[in-house]
Amino acid sequence: MKSLGISDFSEQEVEKIDETIGIYKSSKLLGTGSIAGNVLKYIGVCNEDTVPGSSFNTIVSELINKLAQKGIFHVFVFTKRKYEKSFQYIGFNELAYSKKGAILESGAANIETYLSHVPRVTNQVHKTVAAIVMNANPFTKGHRYLVERAARENDLVYVFVVNNDVSLFSTSERFKLVTRGVADLKNVIVVDGGSYMVSYLTFPSYFLPDKEDKIKYQTTIDARIFRNKIASELNIKKRYIGTEPFSKTTGIYNKVLKDELPPRVTVVEAARQKDDTGSVITATKVRKMIAANNVKAICNFVPQTTYKFIEDNFAELHARIERGININGN
Amino acid sequence: MEIKRTAIAGTLESSDIQIMLSKGTEGIQVTLKSDVEKQFGDQIRKVITSVLKSFNIENAKVTAVDKGALDCVIKARTITASQRALEIADSPEWEVL
Known part of the structure; x- marks a missing residue:
């Protein structure tokens, strides 16, 4: 690797790798690739002395088979656009791209399968359909307000809940x-956001703080998957977001959504809700109140349904905080 | 027979085919990627489908990435994927082979 000038892997890049494989000819490394979770990483081959592409296919096959042994059949790869073709030849499909790179997936449970499981209503193509993507960690009165408003202004609202633990x-x-929290709103469908909406895979900096250009790249990919794959398939014409006064990441995300989604999807930005005393409602505050044992104050911020859950599970939530779970993120 | 779990067989190397089998609900659906799809696509699908039928698999999603495999290779890879997906790899049904 060093002879090819590839030596600048940072600690952060290497620590997430589960396995690395290599092809050797005597003691010379001809190709290598790694896996981290369900993502293929750091694939590099030397085409000297071989049929172009053959080592590449060998490496990717081996990685896919290794993942299959672990029960992982849905595989992703991030790559530069010039290498996209190589992956497409071996069955990968593009989800989205930006100037910096593309994301592709392969396997049985792809985005089409995901979308085919999303419930539809009759005559959906003629309805006004809106979407909200939320982490709801936990579901607050602010979330409730946003859903209520979207439900009032549209025939159908999808609420996609971010999937990460x-x-x-x-x-x-x-x-x-x-x-x-939205059970009384009859035109609202709650859907699991799967791997495609603000997921740990496409948008890790939502969960781990990161540099601005990385956040921009990740949010662009997220916005384009939403625009090109999800909104078009479900006839979603509007996306509702809340203004972001605090979090830098969400602030950038909102801006990127406004740049990327129109004209196909209109972005509707609603002002943050305040409680009776005038303080802004955020889920982060609710988590901090739980940490500070301040149960009483929480009821100003969350609907009855969430309040009851927190009350019933207070000991467990508190135990999680004591075990050191991060409550400061998004 | 019902597919119990997703399974894979084969590689992406030249003259091979990678077959992934997973649960389906609407008959046998084959998604095929092949450079010779135009010339041999129907034949490849036919081989895959007939192997699945011999295992009495009625519903399955098949994702096949072909790299120019011959029929015998397609058959062999599909058999292996089926046995793994049906969890009978330890006690293969020799009569269907």
Whole structure:
């Protein structure tokens, strides 16, 4: 590797790798590739003395088979656009690209499968359909207001709940809280955001702080997947977002959404809701109140359904905080 | 027979084919990627489908990435993928082979 001038892997890049493989001819390295979770990484081959592409295909096959042994059949890769073709030849499909790179996926459970499981209503192509993507960690009155408003202004609203288990409330808990919190709104469908909306895969800096240009790249990819694959398929014409006064990442994300989604999808930005005393409602504050044992104050911020859940599970939530789960993120 | 889990067989190397089998609900659906799809696409699908039928698999999603495999290779890879997907790799049904 060093003879080819490839030596600048940072600690952050290397620590997430689960496995690395290499092809050798006597002691010379001809090709290598790695896996981290369900993502193929750092694939490099030397085409000297071989049929172009053959080492590449060998490496990728081996990585896919290694993942299959672990029960992972849905594989992603991020790559520069000039290498995209090589992956497309072996069955990968592009999800989105930006100037910096593209994301492709391969396997049985692809985005078409995901979308085919999203519930539809009759005559959806003639309805006005809106979408909201939320982490709802936990579901607050602010979220409720946003959904209510979208439900009033549209025939159908999809609420996509971010799928990740790296924060205080688990995916299934957050999903349950959103479903209960909007149960009375008949034109709202709550859907699991899967791997495609603000996921740990496409948008890791939502969960881990990162540099601005990285956030821009990731949010652009996220916005384009939403625009090109999801909104078009479900006839979504509007996306509702809340203004972001605090988080830098969400602030950039909102700006990128406004740049990328129109004209196909209109972005509707609603002002943040305040509680009776005039302080802005955020889920971050709610998590901090839980940490500070301030249960009473929470009821100003969250609907009854969420409040009841927090009350019932207070000990467990507190135990998670004590085990050191991050409550400061998004 | 019902597919129990997603399974894969084969590689992406020249003259081979990679077959991925997963649960389906609407019959046998084959998604094929091949440079010779125009010339041999129908034949490749036919081989895959007939192997699945011999295992009595009625519903399955098949993702096949072909790199110029001959029929015998397609058959062999599909058999392996089926046995893995049906979790009978330890006790293969010799009569269907």
